[in-house]
Amino acid sequence: xxxxxxxxxxxxxxxxxxxxxxxxxxxxxLHPGGRKFHRDFFALQDVAFAMRRGETLGIIxxxxxxxxxxxxxLAGVLTPTVGQVRVNGRxxxxxxxxxxxxxxxxxxxxxxxxxxxMGYSHREMEARVPGILAFADIGEFIHQPVKHYSSGMFxxxxxxxxxxxxxxxxxxxxxxxxxxxxxxxxxxxxxxxLRDAGTAVLLVSHDLGSIVEFCGAAILLDHGRIVARGRxxxxxxxFKQLMSTHALEAAAPPAAAVPAAPGxxxxxQACFKREKCxxxxxxxxxxxxxWGVLGPAGQPTALIDNADEVEIRVVLRFNQxxxxxxxxxxLTDAKGxxxxxxxxxxxxxxxxxxxxxxxxAVRFRQKLAVAPGAYLLNVGCSxxxxxxxxxxxxxxxxxxxxxxxxKRFVGFCALETxxxxxxxxx
Numbered sequence: 001x002x003x004x005x006x007x008x009x010x011x012x013x014x015x016x017x018x019x020x021x022x023x024x025x026x027x028x029x030l031h032p033g034g035r036k037f038h039r040d041f042f043a044l045q046d047v048a049f050a051m052r053r054g055e056t057l058g059i060i061x062x063x064x065x066x067x068x069x070x071x072x073x074l075a076g077v078l079t080p081t082v083g084q085v086r087v088n089g090r091x092x093x094x095x096x097x098x099x100x101x102x103x104x105x106x107x108x109x110x111x112x113x114x115x116x117x118m119g120y121s122h123r124e125m126e127a128r129v130p131g132i133l134a135f136a137d138i139g140e141f142i143h144q145p146v147k148h149y150s151s152g153m154f155x156x157x158x159x160x161x162x163x164x165x166x167x168x169x170x171x172x173x174x175x176x177x178x179x180x181x182x183x184x185x186x187x188x189x190x191x192x193x194l195r196d197a198g199t200a201v202l203l204v205s206h207d208l209g210s211i212v213e214f215c216g217a218a219i220l221l222d223h224g225r226i227v228a229r230g231r232x233x234x235x236x237x238x239f240k241q242l243m244s245t246h247a248l249e250a251a252a253p254p255a256a257a258v259p260a261a262p263g264x265x266x267x268x269q270a271c272f273k274r275e276k277c278x279x280x281x282x283x284x285x286x287x288x289x290x291w292g293v294l295g296p297a298g299q300p301t302a303l304i305d306n307a308d309e310v311e312i313r314v315v316l317r318f319n320q321x322x323x324x325x326x327x328x329x330x331l332t333d334a335k336g337x338x339x340x341x342x343x344x345x346x347x348x349x350x351x352x353x354x355x356x357x358x359x360x361a362v363r364f365r366q367k368l369a370v371a372p373g374a375y376l377l378n379v380g381c382s383x384x385x386x387x388x389x390x391x392x393x394x395x396x397x398x399x400x401x402x403x404x405x406x407k408r409f410v411g412f413c414a415l416e417t418x419x420x421x422x423x424x425x426x
Contacts, residue, residue: 005088006169006200007051007074012083014044014069014224043069045224047083053168056191056201058215058232060208060239065221067204071095071173074202089168089200090118094158103147107138107157110146114161128164135190136160156183163190170194173204188214208236212336233336237396241281244382244391268292268313271300272399282393285322286381289359290315293377293401304368306405306414312364314379316393318354325352325392326382327362331375331401339412340370341378369414372405 017038019025024037031037044066051057059067072078073085075093093100100117101110111132115125133142136157138149146154162170170191191214195201205211211218211232218235220228220242228238268290294311295301304310312329330341342364344351354360380394407414 004052005050005086006053007049007088007202008084008086009050009074010048010084012044012047012070012073012080012085013042014066014073014078015081016041016043042224044073044080047221047224047226049219049226049229051169051200051202053089053198053200054195055217056195056203056215058211058218058235059202059204059221060206060211060218060235061221062243066224067221068095068173069224070221071171071202071204074169075171087169090166091169091171092118092162092165092167093171093173094155094162095171095173101146101154101158104145106144107136107142107146107149110157111142111161115165118165120165132157132160132164135164135186152180152183159187159190163194167194167199170199170201172202174206208239209337212236231336233332236336237279241279241391241394244281244389244394268294268300268315269398272302279396280394282381282391284392285318285320285383285390286325286354286392287317287319288314288379288381288393288395289317290361291377291379291395291398302399302401304401304403306367306369306372306403307407309365309367312377312379313361314364314381315359315361316381317359318356320356322354322383322392323352324350324383325354326384327351327380328382329364329377329379331368331370332378332397333373333375339375340368342366368401368403369416370403371409371412371414372403375401375403377401 018041019028019038028035028037047066047070049057059070061067069078071093072095073080074087075091075095077093077095100114102113105113108129111129112122112125115122115128120128136142136159138153138156141149141153142157146157149157162172172191188210191201191203201214203211203215215232217230218232219226220235220239222242227242228235269292271292291314292300292312293302293304294313295304296308296310298311301310314327314329316325316327318325326343326345328341328343328346331339333339344362351360351362376396377398378394378396379398381392382389382394383392384390405414409415
């Protein structure tokens with residue numbers, strides 16, 4: 001184990017035996033030659049990573065990719081088939097609703113039960129109960145059996161217990177998606193306080209914005225394997241690419257490969273500094289030939305006043321017939337959070353149909369009325385196929401745009417506001 005690691009996972013695999021018929025299990029147990037009547041299913045395969053105190057790690061992937069299985073092994077609920085998991089500290093896990101709570105006991109009794117499972121005495125838990133009750137905010141229902149709780153009440157109490165037992169490792173599996181907005185904000189603030197105090201946090205969520213916001217790093221699981229790891233924003237982009245690839249594989253006919261970036265013949269993009277972290281992918285139905293941002297005078301610019309109207313231009317070439325293409329853009333901040341953006345479908349603009357060989361320049365004109373700072377430009381062309389979004393060509397993190405403002409305001413965007421005041425008649 002690494003000297004400063006609080007979690008060390010090496011060569012972890014979890015295998016389940018799948019039987020086509022219940023009787024096959026008995027046949028396998030009694031067969032004199034040891035013949036197998038099952039097939040192996042790898043929920044996890046050769047997973048390895050380490051975490052240190054104060055780190056936050058997001059775990060993302062499609063349904064069935066192994067996320068919950070991994071967290072249950074780390075929490076001690078499941079045992080691995082192969083490999084080692086070493087945790088150097090007290091683990092508090094908030095898995096799916098119901099884990100660790102006795103539905104017949106009252107909420108208060110379950111609070112003390114959780115404390116006992118974590119190794120605390122009754123007296124030690126009594127000192128923590130006021131904080132737990134204040135955070136959960138479920139009132140007199142604390143004296144009712146939890147089987148009568150709503151999902152929101154249940155998760156508030158479970159999360160309050162999880163964060164008030166001074167964990168050195170906190171594991172959260174989608175549970176926060178149940179609470180309302182106010183509770184989610186309070187919960188994430190509590191997670192940040194624990195992180196700042198040295199708690200290692202593992203977070204599974206389908207809310208990719210939360211992963212980028214709160215996690216310094218992330219890993220992407222697919223079919224039980226880690227297929228990407230690194231900065232949270234980069235891994236989220238890889239996940240989007242993976243989802244698009246799966247949707248593309250399900251669509252027919254298969255599309256041609258995307259032409260390599262060096263072969264582009266655009267002119268606008270030459271005015272911008274390309275970022276090293278650029279990613280591109282897509283099925284090749286369309287190719288982004290050119291892109292750029294033009295200022296009020298029509299000149300390419302990377303320095304933007306958020307009160308000025310600018311033009312974001314995307315030039316597409318269609319390599320195959322495309323019935324309803326969608327072109328769009330969005331800006332991300334330094335963490336990879338999607339701050340603002342739009343596309344032709346959102347704007348009610350019908351871009352198609354388009355025939356193979358056609359070229360079209362799509363122009364978005366508006367004010368980028370966002371907070372001053374540095375942002376990265378992302379553009380793409382996609383289409384809905386059988387209800388799934390399929391990426392024809394996407395370019396991420398193309399160039400840095402610097403936005404400044406002559407107006408002061410609070411938050412992510414500058415609102416167009418008219419203020420009036422009246423003196424009431426006596």
